[in-house]
Amino acid sequence: MSSSARAPSWRFPGVSILGLAVGLALIAGAATVAIPAFFGRPEVSLDNAAILLARDLRAAQNHAVVERKDMLVLFHPDGDGYRIVDEDGRPMPSPTGGADFDRRYSADAVFENVRISAVRSEPGQQVRFGRDGFSHSHARIQLSYRDETRTVRVRRGTGKVEIDGLRRPWEDDGR
Numbered sequence: 001m002s003s004s005a006r007a008p009s010w011r012f013p014g015v016s017i018l019g020l021a022v023g024l025a026l027i028a029g030a031a032t033v034a035i036p037a038f039f040g041r042p043e044v045s046l047d048n049a050a051i052l053l054a055r056d057l058r059a060a061q062n063h064a065v066v067e068r069k070d071m072l073v074l075f076h077p078d079g080d081g082y083r084i085v086d087e088d089g090r091p092m093p094s095p096t097g098g099a100d101f102d103r104r105y106s107a108d109a110v111f112e113n114v115r116i117s118a119v120r121s122e123p124g125q126q127v128r129f130g131r132d133g134f135s136h137s138h139a140r141i142q143l144s145y146r147d148e149t150r151t152v153r154v155r156r157g158t159g160k161v162e163i164d165g166l167r168r169p170w171e172d173d174g175r
Contacts, residue, residue, distance in 0.1 A: 034115050034174065047166050049105065049114045050143050050150040053082075054172065057127060057152070062085045063092055065133040075128040076143070079115040081105050117149065118142040127154050135159035144146045 017024075020090035057073060063084070064071040070087035083102040084111040091100030105111040119125045128136040138156040141151050152163040160173045 010126070039163075045111055045114055045146040046143060046148055046150050048164065049111045049171055050144070050152055050163050052103075052111075052139065053143065053152050054163055054170070056082070056101075057154060057161050058172070059095060060092065060127070061129040061133050061135075064129040064131055068131045070131055071129045073120045073129075073171070075116055075125045076104075078119060078127065082116070114143055114145045116141060117144040121154075131160060133159060 017173070060071040060073050063086075067086065071084060072087070073082055073084050074081045081103040083100070086092065091102070093099075094101045097136050105114045117154065118139050119139070121127055121141075122137045127139045127141075130136060135154050135158070139154040141152045141154075143152070148165075150166060153162045153164065155162070164172050
């Protein structure tokens with residue numbers, strides 16, 4: 001056997017634990033900066049909050065038909081969100097399960113600083129869907145974030161939901 005023959009190497013090329021830790025730290029640092037910057041844009045936070053409100057209004061309308069009870073979307077006086085209850089004041093279950101349906105923007109970091117700045121509806125600060133699924137009144141709900149606003153409208157009778165001011169078109173698909 002020649003002296004120039006070497007024993008086989010069992011080292012595999014790859015990434016060390018230290019290299020992996022450094023890479024993960026860099027990704028986490030970039031995400032810490034990028035995620036708040038992304039959601040801090042009105043076209044992201046405000047548009048998504050308006051679309052979520054429209055979908056929640058549709059959920060209340062559908063629930064009214066299924067349960068054969070009037071459903072009310074009640075807006076918190078501080079502008080921080082809304083809750084959905086039936087005609088007897090019992091909360092509608094949250095679509096995610098377990099809890100009552102009470103949307104609070106301050107509790108959801110994605111919508112932090114989004115506010116419901118105005119609700120124009122008769123009667124008062126609510127939208128009411130009858131057991132037939134139709135809206136009892138026309139409603140305009142204005143959401144604001146920094147210096148921008150979006151308006152969610154509910155048509156009397158049909159309950160069709162429309163949103164003014166979105167960056168991308170949104171169509172109420174009836175679900």
